[in-house]
Amino acid sequence: MGALVSASFGAGVANAATDRNGTCESGEFCLYYNSDEAGSVSDFAESVADYGDDQPGCYEFKGEGNGKGLCVKNNAASVWNRTSKSVTVFYNSNYGGAKQTFAAGAKGNLKAELKNENASHRIGDAGGDPDPSPGAPYPAPATNNEPSQAVRAPQASKRTAFVRGQISSLTGERQCYVGDYRPGEPSTSNHNTGNALDCTISDAIGRYPTPAQKAQGWKLAYWLQKYAVKLDVRYVIWQGKIWSVARASEGWRNYSGSGVTGGHYDHVHVSIQNPYGD
Template sequence: MLKKALIGLAALFLLGPSLGILTIAVLMNPAGQAAGTGCLDLPRDDDPGFHDDAPIPDEALPWIATAAQTCQELPSVWIAAVMYQESSFNPAAFATDINGGTWGLLQINQHIWRSVYGPVSSDRNNNGLWDILEPDIHAEYGAIYLCDLLDDIRTTRQTHPEWPSTQELTELEALVVAHNAGPGRLATYPDIPQITRDYLNNIRQRMRDWPDLDHDDTDNADNGTDELDLERPQPHHGAVVFPLPDGTWRLTSPFGWRTDPTNPDSRELHPGVDLAAADGTPIYAIADGHVTRAETTSSGLGIITLIHTIRGDTIASVYMHMWDYGIHVRTGQHVQAGQHIGDVGSSGRSTGPHLHLEIRPGGPTADAVDPMPWLEQHGATHPDSDETADPGHCHPDVGGELPPAPQPFTGTPGGRIPDPTGTGGWVTRQLEHLIAETRRAFPNAGWSCWDQRPGSDSDHPRGRACDVTFGNAIGEHPTDAQRTEGWRMTTWLQTHANALWVDYLIWDGLIWSLNRADEGWRPYDGGGMHNPDDVTGGHHDHVHLSVR
């Protein structure tokens, strides 16, 4: 607990005067309160802190905090584990190698240091010590290098989903291999040097042993500093969750030998379970992991495969029968426990809407086990309980249940249909369908779609965009209730983006787009047409939606 408090304080000192501004922004803008990847530039709040037995000296805590703030993709415990492996937290550590040596906390060679900072002998503060050996400078620019390397790894994994390193390693494990042995080793994995294999196993062990996963979260419950706790764990961290919401499913075909439901004269080994649910029911990732497959096969089967590291073991989870528009992730994408990855459908060889779920310890080609006892043994909770969180939500509580799923658009896109919102203009067929389905779900919203917008690069004159209000006038900030209704609609549209052909949404100073869905809601900069600081330009008074 002491280490948790110290690293939080260290981060506060590192943030300096800007922290007060940031705290005010979080309090005034609830859209930042639950920010996830790519939402707002907030301090990391999904690390669990360090167990008291973790061998991390107090002087290292500010260095870890610096790196975690610089590259918010990296958990503090991962940074600490790598620093310990590389240098035992000795800022002056040096080792010889074929590249001329490695220096400092993260043992960075001169070529990498030059790419992110400058010559290895740089001494910008003129104190007689190379900056690469200054722990705060090294932690900051070392984190920049690791973040850049992680971006490269993600691109490689998307390009090569068939590689064993993509299928069997998490992103952070791949980063360990690339940092230690070079990114080229991801192409040869599992053929890697024994020293790299030992390195990877050491990091895995520390990632299991060092987090303070059992601390009492009530320490800050009443002291008014909850939003400043930079090491507060999020409920989804390390969790295993059930893939469907509670009360929405029933088991229709268990694991094991069965009569083929499409051919009663034959028997087959059923390597998973079938969970019947309404078409469009959300499907959730059972645990943190990454996507190795997300596609509709040539036979018309929708399938998603995720790889997880759970309690040190590699686990593949497989989800089947989603419609093409019901697949919400892409190969190479990182997901978190409870994240909405797809919708129940009835694609492929199926007799009705259901989720076919498989659990394969060891990876996608390993033997399957019965998912139901496996989930129970791993303490799975339902994703709609308070014990899990959807990392894609970068907005306030949407106020209870959302409306039912819409009917998907199945017509021919394009065309010129009279605008049903009364502008006198026209909209495309896909937008006409979205308007009808969304009005059915949110009948009290105000709509205006087609508009000439001369001189602007806008989707409105193309019949592909609408502006929506919730009882407020344009130019007028909505009430809290109206703002919540805006988030209810945008959340619903985001959830069903594929079915409704949504391209992007803008609301409350944030933007979400389908082609960057893994980044969540991002700050809106006006797109070169609007002043984002204005109530209308920042889309605080209306939702903008565009279709493909």
């Protein structure tokens, strides 16, 4: 079952809702199995980072009608936001990927990218994070069973080499490098120990990407986020945003780097779990 992130409501609104009883009540965010708020409903008073994949641990549709008892993940078609805040539905778990935001009180069908492709929602999210369409998703990678190790750049650790191979074969991105040893960084840094990759997305380092390249970079970044556990990814940086396993519930946060390269506007950075964790 996915982790829950508490949402704050006024006392009257919170008391009006009976969370998870299969009825869409005031103060709740509700997902429906069918379009136009039809079929079985699943009602929530809190944000959910991952609906879960299988019974008995997943969040399911609880109301009467089509879909009752099925897992909500990748099965919802419409929503009714009866909370007092905006709510955003996400394509990926941990609030990532394509998304759609519903204002307080709004009803509506999920857009094509999200219909039956929903994995999380966040109450109080006004849709300010990146929202490019990921298009058709990349295939799931194999599980990274390589050992944790530290080598010296530009050599890649076995874990990192595995990730680079999966990126190349499954996403088509082949410009991913550990890079040379960086004397200005600690000897235990991810790059210096062969535990990080920079994947060039724009025409060249130092150039901002075109709109198509920007979307291409997000598609890779969201794929790395979605399969972080399988790949042993620690964090991902792209377009002035960072997502990390340790703070997954916070979604994509602002990154402090500046400039085209420092802000990671020209390349996707991915760090791999390693002995130092720098």
